[in-house]
Amino acid sequence: MIIIVAVLALLCCGVRKLGKRLQLEGSMSLVLFVAFLELTFLKFPNYPLAQTLGLVLVTWAAYGLTFVGNDRIRSVAFAVSIPVMYVLAGSYTTFLALVLCLIDRRKPVRGISLALAGLLAMVILGRLYNLTFSQTMLYPVLQNYIVPDCRIILLQPVFIIISLVLKERIWYALSYGIISVFICKADDRSLEHAVKTGTYAYQGQWDKIRSMKDKEITGNPYWLYYRNLSYAIEGRLPDRLLSVEQNRISEGLFLNTAKNSSYLASMYNVDALIEAGDLSQATDCALLAQTVLPGHYSSRMLRKLAEISVIAGDYAVAGKYLDILAQTWGHHAWAENMRNCIGRDSIPLEYLILRDRASDSDRMFSQYDMNGSLNSIVKDNPLNKVAVDYLLCMCLLEKRMNSFIAGYDRYYLNGLDQLVEVPALYQEALMAPVNSDESFRETVEKYHLSQAVVEKYFDFQKARERENIPQEYMNTYWFYLMSTDFSRFRK
Amino acid sequence: MKTRFLLAFALLLTACKYEPVQQDTEMFPDYSDVTIPCNIAPLNFRVGYRKVAVTVNGANGEYRFKGRKGLVSFPQGRWHRMLEAEKGGKLTVMVQSDGFEREFTWTVASDSIDRYISYRLIEPAYEVWKGIQIEERDMQGFRTRLLGDNRIADDCCMNCHTSNRAGTSFMHLRGSEGGTVLSRNGRIKKLNTRTEFTGNTVYGDISADGRYGVFTTADIAFAIHGQRNLRMEVYDTQSDLVVLDFDSLTATDSPAVRGVEYQETFPCFSADGKTIFFCRARHVEQPDSTTDMHYDIAVIEFDPETGKMGDRVITIIQAGENLSFSHLKASPDGHWLMATAQQYGTFPVWHPESELVLVDLRTRKTDTMRRVNAYGADTYHSWSSNSRWVVFASKRDDLVYGRPYIAYIGPDGTLGKPFVLPQKDPDLYRTTLKSFNIPELYPIPETFGTHDVASVYKNVDACNVRYRQ
Incomplete structure (x- = not known):
C-alpha cells in the first residue's frame, strides 16, 4: 500500500507540474482524474504496478520535454525518447506523443505528424519484439487477464487528451461518470474473496477460512474446497463434510483444473493433492498454474514446486526452484533455510509425514481421475487417513455406495477403525443400503455400529414416513441420499 | 523538491531488483575437459561472484581473459581467433578466483558444427x-x-x-x-x-x-x-x-x-x-x-x-x-x-x-x-x-x-x-x-x-x- 501511495503521489505531482507547464486550466482536476483512474486499474490483481510506474516515468519525461524551447531539439529529444520510453514504460508512451501535440498546439500539423511518427515507431518496436498490434499498444498488460478487458487502459490517454483539448468541465464529469460505471460493473468481489481464501490457506489460517462471512462465501468456489481441506488435515473431513452444502460434489474436495478453468483452480488444487499424497498430480498442477498465470511466473507456485520436490525426496529438482526463490525478497529466508535443511539432511518433520503419505509403487491413471489416483495411494499406504477419507467422501458425495463399502471394507474395517473412532457419516452410509431386517442386523454386527447411530436411523425413518424431517437430521447421510435439493444446507 | 522526488523514484526502481545470493564456487556450467567445435560460441561460465582470471595455453600462444563478478564472458572476436589458431589442438585452461583454482583442458576439434x-x-x-x-x-x-x-x-x-x-x-x-x-x-x-x-x-x-x-x-x-x-x-x-x-x-x-x-x-x-x-x-x-x-x-x-x-x-x-x-x-x-x-x-x-x-x-x-x-x-x-x-x-x-x-x-x-x-x-x-x-x-x-x-x-x-x- 505504501508503495502504491508513493507511486501515485509521484504520478500526481508529475501531472500537476505538467499541467502547469502546459498552462492548462483545471490541472488539479486532471491530477485527481489520472490518480483515480490509475488506482482503479490497480484494483485488478493482473494490472502490474510496473504499468503505473511506466506512466510516472512518461509523465516526468513529458515534463522534461516542456523545458526544451527549441523546436528542432525538442523533436530530436522526442524521437530519441520514444524507443527508450517504450522499452521502459510500454504502452503509456502514447501519452508522450499526446503531450508533444499539446506543446506544439500552435503548429498542429507538425505536432500531430511527430506524434504519429512516434506511434509508428512503437508499432515497429513491437514488431521487433514479435508483438501483434494490440499487444504493442497494451504492453506490458497481458491480454485476457485484466478484468474485464485490458483495452480499457486506452481510456486513460483518450480521456486526458479530450479533457485537455476541450477544457470543458463537462468532459471531466463525463469521464468520472464513465469510470464510476465501469468500477461498479467491473468490481469482481467474488474474485477478491477467492484470492482472500487462497491467501488464508497459504498462510495456514484455517480458522479464518472457516469463519468467513456468508457474503464472502457466496460465489466463491474455493471456500468449500479449502474448508473441506482444513478438516481433512485435522482428520475430521467425514465429521464435518455434510454440515455445509456440498452441492458441487467433488468440486468441494478437488478442483476442476481441466482446460478453460481458472488459473486459481490450478494454483489452489495443489494444496489438497499434496495433503492427500498425490505428488505427481500436485507437480503437474503447479506447473500448469505456472504456465497459465500472467507472466508465467508465480513465486507461490515455485515454492510449492520446491516443497513437493523436497517431500518427494527429489533434491536436485528442489535445488532448481530454491535457487530462484533465494533471489526473491519474500522467499529468500525460507529458501536458504530449506537449502540448509537439505544440506544437513534434516528435512522438516511435516514434509517427512507428507512423504510417508505418498505412493512408492507405480500405477498409472488418467489425468483428473482422482478416484484412480486416491486408490493408487491408499493401496500403497492404507493408513494414509487423509487419502482414505478423501476417497470415501468422494464415493459418498457421488452416491457410489458399492465403491464406498468396498473402500470401507478394505481400509477402515480392521484397519483404521482400530486407530480412530469411525465417523458417524460412515456409519450412516453403511446402514443406508440395507433393505431387510436380516441385512440390517448383519450390517450392525459386521461394522460394530454405535447404538446412537442405530437409534437415530430409526428416528429418521419415522420422520421420513411422516414427511416431516427435523433440522437435526439434515446433515445425515440418509438425508443427503434422498435429497436432491441442497438449499436447506447451511453453514 | 525535484531532487527528493528523483531520489524516491530511484529508490523505488532499485527496490525491484534483488542481488543474487552468494553461491558456491563450482564452475557453472561444467566445461572442463570437453571437446568443442572450432566454430562454437564462447563457452561463458560462472565461478562464484568475484573477480576471475582465465589463462588459456595452446600450441600457438597464451590467451588471457578476465571475468567480473564471477562471470567469465569471452569477447567473441578474440574467442574465435583463438579457436581458429588452435584448431585441432588441445588447450589448457587455468581458472583462478578468490579461493578457487582449477585447471582443465579443451580439445578444439577441427570439425565444425552446423551453424x-x-x-x-x-x-x-x-x-x-x-x-x-x-x-x-x-x-x-x-x-x-x-x-x-x-x-x-x-x-x-x-x-x-x-x-x-x-x-x-x-x-x-x-x-x-x-x-x-x-x-x-x-x-x-x-x-x-x-x-x-x-x-x-x-x-x-x-x-x-x-x-x-x-x-x-x-x-x-x-x-x-x-x-x-x-x-x-x-x-x-x-x-x-x-x-x-x-x-x-x-x-x-x-x-x-x-x-x-x-x-x-x-x-x-x-x-x-x-x-x-x-x-x-x-x-x-x-x-x-x-x-x-x-x-x-x-x-x-x-x-x-x-x-x-x-x-x-x-x-x-x-x-x-x-x-x-x-x-x-x-x-x-x-x-x-x-x-x-x-x-x-x-x-x-x-x-x-x-x-x-x-x-x-x-x-x-x-x-x-x-x-x-x-x-x-x-x-x-x-x-x-x-x-x-x-x-x-x-x-x-x-x-x-x-x-x-x-x-x-x-x-x-x-x-x-x-x-x-x-x-x-x-x-x-x-x-x-x-x-x-x-x-x-x-x-x-x-x-x-x-x-x-x-x-x-x-x-x-x-x-x-x-x-x-
Whole structure:
C-alpha cells in the first residue's frame, strides 16, 4: 500500500507540474482524474504496478520535454525518447506523443505528424519484439487477464487528451461518470474473496477460512474446497463434510483444473493433492498454474514446486526452484533455510509425514481421475487417513455406495477403525443400503455400529414416513441420499 | 523538491531488483575437459561472484581473459581467433578466483558444427500451451531468432520443428486453424496431412534430398504415474507410418506398417534414402499395460524413385525386457544410427533413466555411450551434417528442465564429454523455467520467421494431401 501511495503521489505531482507547464486550466482536476483512474486499474490483481510506474516515468519525461524551447531539439529529444520510453514504460508512451501535440498546439500539423511518427515507431518496436498490434499498444498488460478487458487502459490517454483539448468541465464529469460505471460493473468481489481464501490457506489460517462471512462465501468456489481441506488435515473431513452444502460434489474436495478453468483452480488444487499424497498430480498442477498465470511466473507456485520436490525426496529438482526463490525478497529466508535443511539432511518433520503419505509403487491413471489416483495411494499406504477419507467422501458425495463399502471394507474395517473412532457419516452410509431386517442386523454386527447411530436411523425413518424431517437430521447421510435439493444446507 | 522526488523514484526502481545470493564456487556450467567445435560460441561460465582470471595455453600462444563478478564472458572476436589458431589442438585452461583454482583442458576439434540450431522453448506442463516458442540460434554467437511463437497464433500447440534438409523443413501447428507448415525452397505452405486412409502426421524425418517426409500417424494420450518421483507417461493408443511426397503432396503407406497388431513410430530415413528405420512394438492396451510396450528397431525398404515403401519389415535390434527404443536418427554419413533407450514406452522425456545408444550400421554393434549419458533423460538428439557432432536435450541438471547438450563423435565412434550449449549469460539455465526441447542442427538458416508462421496459421487455407495407392 505504501508503495502504491508513493507511486501515485509521484504520478500526481508529475501531472500537476505538467499541467502547469502546459498552462492548462483545471490541472488539479486532471491530477485527481489520472490518480483515480490509475488506482482503479490497480484494483485488478493482473494490472502490474510496473504499468503505473511506466506512466510516472512518461509523465516526468513529458515534463522534461516542456523545458526544451527549441523546436528542432525538442523533436530530436522526442524521437530519441520514444524507443527508450517504450522499452521502459510500454504502452503509456502514447501519452508522450499526446503531450508533444499539446506543446506544439500552435503548429498542429507538425505536432500531430511527430506524434504519429512516434506511434509508428512503437508499432515497429513491437514488431521487433514479435508483438501483434494490440499487444504493442497494451504492453506490458497481458491480454485476457485484466478484468474485464485490458483495452480499457486506452481510456486513460483518450480521456486526458479530450479533457485537455476541450477544457470543458463537462468532459471531466463525463469521464468520472464513465469510470464510476465501469468500477461498479467491473468490481469482481467474488474474485477478491477467492484470492482472500487462497491467501488464508497459504498462510495456514484455517480458522479464518472457516469463519468467513456468508457474503464472502457466496460465489466463491474455493471456500468449500479449502474448508473441506482444513478438516481433512485435522482428520475430521467425514465429521464435518455434510454440515455445509456440498452441492458441487467433488468440486468441494478437488478442483476442476481441466482446460478453460481458472488459473486459481490450478494454483489452489495443489494444496489438497499434496495433503492427500498425490505428488505427481500436485507437480503437474503447479506447473500448469505456472504456465497459465500472467507472466508465467508465480513465486507461490515455485515454492510449492520446491516443497513437493523436497517431500518427494527429489533434491536436485528442489535445488532448481530454491535457487530462484533465494533471489526473491519474500522467499529468500525460507529458501536458504530449506537449502540448509537439505544440506544437513534434516528435512522438516511435516514434509517427512507428507512423504510417508505418498505412493512408492507405480500405477498409472488418467489425468483428473482422482478416484484412480486416491486408490493408487491408499493401496500403497492404507493408513494414509487423509487419502482414505478423501476417497470415501468422494464415493459418498457421488452416491457410489458399492465403491464406498468396498473402500470401507478394505481400509477402515480392521484397519483404521482400530486407530480412530469411525465417523458417524460412515456409519450412516453403511446402514443406508440395507433393505431387510436380516441385512440390517448383519450390517450392525459386521461394522460394530454405535447404538446412537442405530437409534437415530430409526428416528429418521419415522420422520421420513411422516414427511416431516427435523433440522437435526439434515446433515445425515440418509438425508443427503434422498435429497436432491441442497438449499436447506447451511453453514 | 525535484531532487527528493528523483531520489524516491530511484529508490523505488532499485527496490525491484534483488542481488543474487552468494553461491558456491563450482564452475557453472561444467566445461572442463570437453571437446568443442572450432566454430562454437564462447563457452561463458560462472565461478562464484568475484573477480576471475582465465589463462588459456595452446600450441600457438597464451590467451588471457578476465571475468567480473564471477562471470567469465569471452569477447567473441578474440574467442574465435583463438579457436581458429588452435584448431585441432588441445588447450589448457587455468581458472583462478578468490579461493578457487582449477585447471582443465579443451580439445578444439577441427570439425565444425552446423551453424544453426533450433529448439522449442516450453514450460514442462505439456497439456496446456502458453508461450511456446521455436527459436533459431546461431551457434557461432548468441543471436537468436524466433521461428514460431504461439502467443501470436492463438496459443496453438507448436510441435517439433524438423530442419533443414536441402531447403525443406516442417513444423506441426495444432488448433482450429492448424496443419503442418512446410517450408520448401524459401516458400511456406500449410498442409492438411490427414487423408481418407491415413491420420494426422506427428513425429517425422525428411529425406536427404528434401523431397520426402516419413511420419508416424499416432493418436497420443497421456496418463499420470502414481509413484511419487514420477510424473506423466505419454503413449500412443495406435500408430502407423506414412510417407509424404512434398513435390506431389501425396501420401503413401504400406500394409507392412499399417494396422492394429503393431505400433510403429519415430521413423527416419537412412543416409542414402533407401531404407526407413523405425520403432515397432506389438500393440497392448494402454495405459494398463504401458510398461509392457517395448519398441524394437526395425527397417523397411523405401524406393526414392517411386516414393513407395516395401512390404517387409525386418527387426534389426530387439528390445527385450526393460528396454524400449525411440527417437531414431541416422547419421548423414550412413555410419551410425542413434536412438534413445528407456525401460518401456515411447516417450522418454519423462523417463529419467533414458539414455542415448549408438548403433554402428556396418557392424550392428551398439554402444551405450557411457561417456555421454547421465541420469536424467537424454533424448531428442540431432546430427550435425558432417556427422561429427550430435546435440540432444538432457535433464541431467535438475531432472525437470531440458537443456541442449553437444557431444563429439569421432569417425571411429570415439565420444567426447558433452557440454551444454553456451549462453551469453550462463545463469539463464539456472533461472529459466522453460525447457529446451527438440534441438535440431542444420547448416543454413530458415527463411521464415514467426510472423510468417502466424500468418500461415491464421490466413492461409491448408492444402489437402492426397492418398496414393
